[in-house]
Amino acid sequence: MNSNLKIQVGSLVFKNPILLASGTSGFGKEISQFYPLEILGGFVTKSITLKPKKGNPPPRIWETYCGLLNSIGLENPGLEEFIYYEMPFLEKINTNIFVSIAGESIKEYQELAKNLKNLNISGIEINLSCPNVDRGGIQFGLDPDILYELTKSIVKISQKPVWVKLSPEVGKIIPVVNLVKDAGAEAVVIFNTFLGLAIDWKERKPVFKRIFAGLSGPAIKPLVLRYIWEVYEKSSIPIIGCGGIMEFGDVMEYILAGASLVEIGTANFINPNIGKEIILELENYFKEERIEDLVGLAHKRKEVSL
Amino acid sequence: MFREFEIVKNISIDKDIFVLKLKNEPYIKGLPGQFAMIRINNSYDPLLLRPFSFYKISSDTIEFLYQVKGKGTYLLSKKRERDRLRILAPLGTNFPLPEKNEKITIIGGGMGIAPLSFLLDLLPEGVKIYSFIGFYTKVSKKLWKNFEERSDYFLITTEDGSIGERGKILDFIENLEEFNRIYACGPISMLKELWKRVEDKSKLYISLEERMGCGIGICLGCIFPGKERNLHICKDGPVVSGVEVNFE
Numbered sequence A: 001m002n003s004n005l006k007i008q009v010g011s012l013v014f015k016n017p018i019l020l021a022s023g024t025s026g027f028g029k030e031i032s033q034f035y036p037l038e039i040l041g042g043f044v045t046k047s048i049t050l051k052p053k054k055g056n057p058p059p060r061i062w063e064t065y066c067g068l069l070n071s072i073g074l075e076n077p078g079l080e081e082f083i084y085y086e087m088p089f090l091e092k093i094n095t096n097i098f099v100s101i102a103g104e105s106i107k108e109y110q111e112l113a114k115n116l117k118n119l120n121i122s123g124i125e126i127n128l129s130c131p132n133v134d135r136g137g138i139q140f141g142l143d144p145d146i147l148y149e150l151t152k153s154i155v156k157i158s159q160k161p162v163w164v165k166l167s168p169e170v171g172k173i174i175p176v177v178n179l180v181k182d183a184g185a186e187a188v189v190i191f192n193t194f195l196g197l198a199i200d201w202k203e204r205k206p207v208f209k210r211i212f213a214g215l216s217g218p219a220i221k222p223l224v225l226r227y228i229w230e231v232y233e234k235s236s237i238p239i240i241g242c243g244g245i246m247e248f249g250d251v252m253e254y255i256l257a258g259a260s261l262v263e264i265g266t267a268n269f270i271n272p273n274i275g276k277e278i279i280l281e282l283e284n285y286f287k288e289e290r291i292e293d294l295v296g297l298a299h300k301r302k303e304v305s306l
Numbered sequence B: 001m002f003r004e005f006e007i008v009k010n011i012s013i014d015k016d017i018f019v020l021k022l023k024n025e026p027y028i029k030g031l032p033g034q035f036a037m038i039r040i041n042n043s044y045d046p047l048l049l050r051p052f053s054f055y056k057i058s059s060d061t062i063e064f065l066y067q068v069k070g071k072g073t074y075l076l077s078k079k080r081e082r083d084r085l086r087i088l089a090p091l092g093t094n095f096p097l098p099e100k101n102e103k104i105t106i107i108g109g110g111m112g113i114a115p116l117s118f119l120l121d122l123l124p125e126g127v128k129i130y131s132f133i134g135f136y137t138k139v140s141k142k143l144w145k146n147f148e149e150r151s152d153y154f155l156i157t158t159e160d161g162s163i164g165e166r167g168k169i170l171d172f173i174e175n176l177e178e179f180n181r182i183y184a185c186g187p188i189s190m191l192k193e194l195w196k197r198v199e200d201k202s203k204l205y206i207s208l209e210e211r212m213g214c215g216i217g218i219c220l221g222c223i224f225p226g227k228e229r230n231l232h233i234c235k236d237g238p239v240v241s242g243v244e245v246n247f248e
């Protein structure tokens, strides 16, 4: 292990900045057949809900140019099965485990946090991309008052580090990020998927039953990086970068733009070894320097272009 | 599990239909019904790996049968001898083999014949084999020779009657109950009709298809409604028993 890769975010220390993103590696068992998960800086579980969820009907995925649209619909086994069947495996892994939670009401998120409180996990990642049924289906991330209340209560109830994962739909990002910080979150995760659309022109109808679907993969990387840059400039909350990371160079871009950690998503589908391969490259690259010193470095070198 | 293989040949055996043959090194011990995820390009377009059922495996080579349908298969068809491909395999469930002296039927539609042909290669001596395979239109004999040679009874149909009987394959199978096992792979409409017609669903083994994002159970993209719970085709399948699925 290379200690130059070590980085602190909020109250937690990560052995390297590489995490696997929620919903792209399940609860870890499959990827652990490719490499031991303890080499990762951290692991974020598939989002769980209070009750089991069957998810959306097929088709659930659709390939686009350098990207992937998905409409999984949060299929997951629910809190109880998660604790019973998945936690025993996860809690043995010697790295930071984050449990991603999703709900349709503040109460559901709170109930989840209450039940996770006594588990051996590093923290909670709040997935905001659900419709809030108490407020006519508006996404949690889009309603500032609700977002503040939600974050604050999860921090309080869980007594663990809380990360808030934003969706690109948030619009003006700086007020949102500051609000989340004031509510006590240790970091923001930027981003969940972008809403996109595909039409099956041969059938002359939308591909997905839900019409819109989440776009991920290399196509979104430049879009996300621009937000990482902006948040780093204008806010002091630690940033977890997520979107389109496929290889070592992409991680470097995120770090230099201002992310302290990154989460790898879709790339796991294309290469289940990707987490390990990137960590090996980081170990090679950071022989002399400390990764911590490179976070946001590109901001100081704006004028150096040319 | 994710390794590089060298192409021995990649040739068209019929209009749009190719056989990809790889050196079986590092050695893969795949079973009929199981599949491989192939990385077609080292670029990000197309982004995802593509699933292909094993068509034939020997100690030296691995073969896949595929039809050029989209960008991925088109690019694959342009690969040449000695090119290398990254492959994740073997994946998924396989067709359980019958006992000696059982009477079985094999029912294939279109490219669904690929895993069934591999199954034929591995059937034990003494099994009585009834094969029924159907296509839209005339295809090269290379595609069905193995079925004709290895089966005790063989029937081929095309929807336009250009070879074999004219019509859909299921219309030519009268009694399904006489078989100890029924193996099938093909279009979903065919599998559905077959499933409805088989009374004892535990005798039926079908290989399912759905878009796959990962092939290893992490994207949850490959859903199929099951009897009691969702089936993920890459992990719970592609081969499932008739009792596990629900076509109602």
Ligand SMILES: Cc1cc2nc3c(=O)[nH]c(=O)nc-3n(C[C@H](O)[C@H](O)[C@H](O)COP(=O)(O)O)c2cc1C
Pocket (backbone or CB within 6 Å): A021, A022, A023, A024, A046, A047, A068, A070, A072, A074, A100, A127, A165, A191, A192, A193, A215, A216, A217, A218, A220, A242, A243, A244, A245, A263, A264, A265, A266, A267, B219, B220
């Ligand atoms: C198939 C699929 C399922 C996902 N499921 C979840 C999920 O359950 N919870 C969540 O917060 N994000 C989920 N995401 C979003 C990813 O965690 C990630 O934010 C997004 O894909 C962008 O990163 P990428 O381009 O590296 O994939 C999912 C993404 C994909 C492709």
Ligand code: FES
Pocket (backbone or CB within 6 Å): B211, B212, B213, B214, B215, B216, B217, B218, B219, B220, B221, B222, B232, B233, B234, B235
């Ligand atoms: S293809 Fe990803 S879960 Fe089956």
